[in-house]
Amino acid sequence: MNGSKFLFANWKMNVDEADAAALAREIKNCVLPAAVKVCVFPSFLSLPAVARELKKSAVAVGGQDCFWEDKGAYTGEISPAELAALGAKYVLVGHSERRRWLGETSAMVNGKVKAALKNGLTPVLCVGESADDRAAGRWPVTLGRELEEGLRGVELAGNEKIIIAYEPVWAIGTGKACEATDAVEAHKLILNYLHELFGSARKKENFSVIYGGSVDAKNIADYFGNEEIGGALVGGASQKWAPLSEMFKALADR
Ligand code: PGA
Numbered sequence: 001m002n003g004s005k006f007l008f009a010n011w012k013m014n015v016d017e018a019d020a021a022a023l024a025r026e027i028k029n030c031v032l033p034a035a036v037k038v039c040v041f042p043s044f045l046s047l048p049a050v051a052r053e054l055k056k057s058a059v060a061v062g063g064q065d066c067f068w069e070d071k072g073a074y075t076g077e078i079s080p081a082e083l084a085a086l087g088a089k090y091v092l093v094g095h096s097e098r099r100r101w102l103g104e105t106s107a108m109v110n111g112k113v114k115a116a117l118k119n120g121l122t123p124v125l126c127v128g129e130s131a132d133d134r135a136a137g138r139w140p141v142t143l144g145r146e147l148e149e150g151l152r153g154v155e156l157a158g159n160e161k162i163i164i165a166y167e168p169v170w171a172i173g174t175g176k177a178c179e180a181t182d183a184v185e186a187h188k189l190i191l192n193y194l195h196e197l198f199g200s201a202r203k204k205e206n207f208s209v210i211y212g213g214s215v216d217a218k219n220i221a222d223y224f225g226n227e228e229i230g231g232a233l234v235g236g237a238s239q240k241w242a243p244l245s246e247m248f249k250a251l252a253d254r
Pocket of ligand 1: 167171174237
């Protein structure tokens with residue numbers, strides 16, 4: 001992968017194996033914007049096919065989740081070690097849909113962040129406030145709590161990296177994207193928290209904060225234009241070639 005900002009494509013449970021392999025092929029064969037690192041997050045069932053398709057390409061593959069142990073009697077769970085062996089480089093952790101539908105707690109999320117790092121995967125820790133929190137002005141408190149609990153006891157060695165995805169829950173899948181200026185404010189706060197939690201021993205390169213929530217070809221350049229925003233985590237607009245290629249076009253001149 002080259003470039004300096006991330007475009008992460010979260011295919012959720014929306015793209016089956018045949019479509020995922022075809023979409024991966026389109027991405028592999030197109031000219032990607034030079035300044036952008038692309039990673040796709042297919043469903044677990046299509047991940048091996050997508051990883052095969054993208055082997056030796058500039059496009060990375062990631063898991064949508066992982067368990068906090070590598071191996072054991074955990075029926076139905078996904079081993080971070082197996083993800084890494086399949087060629088995954090990144091893993092989403094604590095996505096709000098998992099917190100909501102699967103009851104994922106911060107303690108679980110914390111274990112997943114550590115397990116990812118242990119296996120050489122870069123965790124993409126998702127945090128974000130609800131609509132109520134935003135309306136009541138409590139969003140900094142929510143973000144602080146999710147970061148503190150999600151990163152408790154996490155240590156970064158050498159050039160290990162943690163990516164934080166700021167995904168306000170009210171912006172996910174709603175078409176109501178967060179204004180870029182508000183997103184920048186949240187990114188600054190998150191960067192400050194990271195600095196507090198890890199201290200100055202860790203370099204800028206160890207962290208990135210990216211934005212997610214109704215990103216599409218119309219607004220993606222607004223986010224990428226800000227120094228604090230390290231990229232985007234995109235759901236809906238990344239799951240078909242037409243809107244995805246439009247986003248690549250919107251970033252082509254950057
Ligand atoms: P969305 O999803 O782009 O469809 O809002 C983003 C996400 O959930 O990661």
